[in-house]
Amino acid sequence: MYGTDNKTFPDADSTALLLLKENLQNFPNFDITGSNLYTRLGDLTMALNIFQHFYPYFEVTKTDWVSALKVAIKQAYTDQNAQDFQRTFRQMTAKLKDGHISVSSANDKAVYLPMLTWEWIENELVITYVGDSNTTLKRGDIVKEIDNVSAKDYFAVIYPNISAATKGWLESRAQTESLLGEKGSLMKLRIVRNNETPVEVTLIRNTSQMKYYSSLPAKDSIKSLPNGIMYINMDAASIEAIDKALPQLQKSRVIICDLRGYPNSNHKFISYLLTIKDTSRQWMQIPQIIYPDHERIAGWQNEGWGLQPNSIHLGAKIIFLIDGRAISYAESFMSFIENYKLATIIGQPTARTNGNINPFSLPGGYYISWTGMKVSKHDGSTHYGVGILPNIYVQKTIKGVREGRDEFLEKAVEVGGSDC
Numbered sequence: 046m047y048g049t050d051n052k053t054f055p056d057a058d059s060t061a062l063l064l065l066k067e068n069l070q071n072f073p074n075f076d077i078t079g080s081n082l083y084t085r086l087g088d089l090t091m092a093l094n095i096f097q098h099f100y101p102y103f104e105v106t107k108t109d110w111v112s113a114l115k116v117a118i119k120q121a122y123t124d125q126n127a128q129d130f131q132r133t134f135r136q137m138t139a140k141l142k143d144g145h146i147s148v149s150s151a152n153d154k155a156v157y158l159p160m161l162t163w164e165w166i167e168n169e170l171v172i173t174y175v176g177d178s179n180t181t182l183k184r185g186d187i188v189k190e191i192d193n194v195s196a197k198d199y200f201a202v203i204y205p206n207i208s209a210a211t212k213g214w215l216e217s218r219a220q221t222e223s224l225l226g227e228k229g230s231l232m233k234l235r236i237v238r239n240n241e242t243p244v245e246v247t248l249i250r251n252t253s254q255m256k257y258y259s260s261l262p263a264k265d266s267i268k269s270l271p272n273g274i275m276y277i278n279m280d281a282a283s284i285e286a287i288d289k290a291l292p293q294l295q296k297s298r299v300i301i302c303d304l305r306g307y308p309n310s311n312h313k314f315i316s317y318l319l320t321i322k323d324t325s326r327q328w329m330q331i332p333q334i335i336y337p338d339h340e341r342i343a344g345w346q347n348e349g350w351g352l353q354p355n356s357i358h359l360g361a362k363i364i365f366l367i368d369g370r371a372i373s374y375a376e377s378f379m380s381f382i383e384n385y386k387l388a389t390i391i392g393q394p395t396a397r398t399n400g401n402i403n404p405f406s407l408p409g410g411y412y413i414s415w416t417g418m419k420v421s422k423h424d425g426s427t428h429y430g431v432g433i434l435p436n437i438y439v440q441k442t443i444k445g446v447r448e449g450r451d452e453f454l455e456k457a458v459e460v461g462g463s464d465c
Contacts, residue, residue: 079127079409088407101419106142113140127152135206144398146208151410158224159248166441170196185447190235213369214396226250273298280306297361299461305368316355318387323352325423363388364457372396379433384423390435397432
């Protein structure tokens with residue numbers, strides 16, 4: 046905007062500004078909730094404008110944003126409470142196909158889960174982890190019905206509320222979204238184990254999200270495998286732990302880096318793999334917007350990481366494991382692996398969503414995060430909606446889950462061992 050470092054022009058009427066602030070402070074807060082139609086309509090209008098003028102990926106997602114707004118306004122008129130409107134907001138923003146988008150609310154009570162995980166494997170909803178010792182569920186059980194609805198129909202209601210650029214990220218988000226409910230609420234499952242008679246199981250949602258994620262089984266951070274192979278869980282291993290393990294890593298024949306998730310601030314590891322200076326300085330781009338509707342963008346603030354090869358070089362065969370959970374920072378990390386051909390990549394495509402988020406809050410206690418920065422691949426081609434693709438694809442199997450095997454890691458060991 047036109048102005049100095051301290052203020053914009055033209056000068057504001059200071060008396061009118063003080064009066065406006067006083068009026069806002071005296072406004073009855075009890076009426077600013079999602080249960081109020083005018084709050085809902087105002088929130089939709091503000092969100093529309095934020096995305097309309099600042100979301101950098103419309104040319105990729107091809108979203109008909111005006112049509113999405115019309116549908117949301119129609120739903121807003123029939124929403125009965127704050128929770129209904131939160132769902133309307135989620136369905137509207139899901140059309141942006143932005144994996145960073147989340148719509149949370151201070152009034153949301155559906156934030157508890159039963160202590161288990163499940164995934165869609167071989168076209169079946171499969172239990173992959175059971176945390177409660179008193180449940181009759183077992184790893185590998187197949188869920189046929191949830192609350193008297195087929196598992197596929199149950200998830201079909203969940204998917205439209207999730208913004209995702211890929212099926213992998215959609216499924217990853219849906220796996221937990223489908224478990225959420227109010228504290229103490231029940232979830233009834235109909236399961237099949239092997240070829241046995243179906244069994245009815247009732248679960249209680251009594252675990253908070255924070256406790257849920259902290260209670261999931263942790264993978265090893267860094268460990269030695271047979272035949273000169275080292276394993277690093279990039280989600281867990283700090284750069285300090287990696288540095289401490291460098292003498293052993295330097296002696297290794299193969300290093301398997303597991304990035305099926307989010308790095309633990311350890312992208313310095315890339316410098317141990319580089320043999321040339323990183324010259325890609327424009328893959329992160331911040332739009333300089335001064336006009337509506339993305340017209341006449343004033344320019345882009347280009348940025349990169351500017352990594353340098355380290356004096357210590359890891360000459361082992363490098364393998365990276367990825368899947369649909371690898372998003373944002375993980376994809377920035379993997380963009381170096383891909384561009385400079387630093388490793389063999391095994392698994393599933395990443396979430397295909399990268400760029401710093403620009404969160405904002407709205408009246409009624411709603412909080413929305415979304416992608417504000419445009420990120421490309423290092424060669425300038427499109428990353429959004431493309432992501433990092435593996436050199437070797439791997440699919441989980443129900444048999445592998447029941448046997449407690451990590452089939453992605455098995456494939457990496459197989460590929461690493463092929464050089465023996």
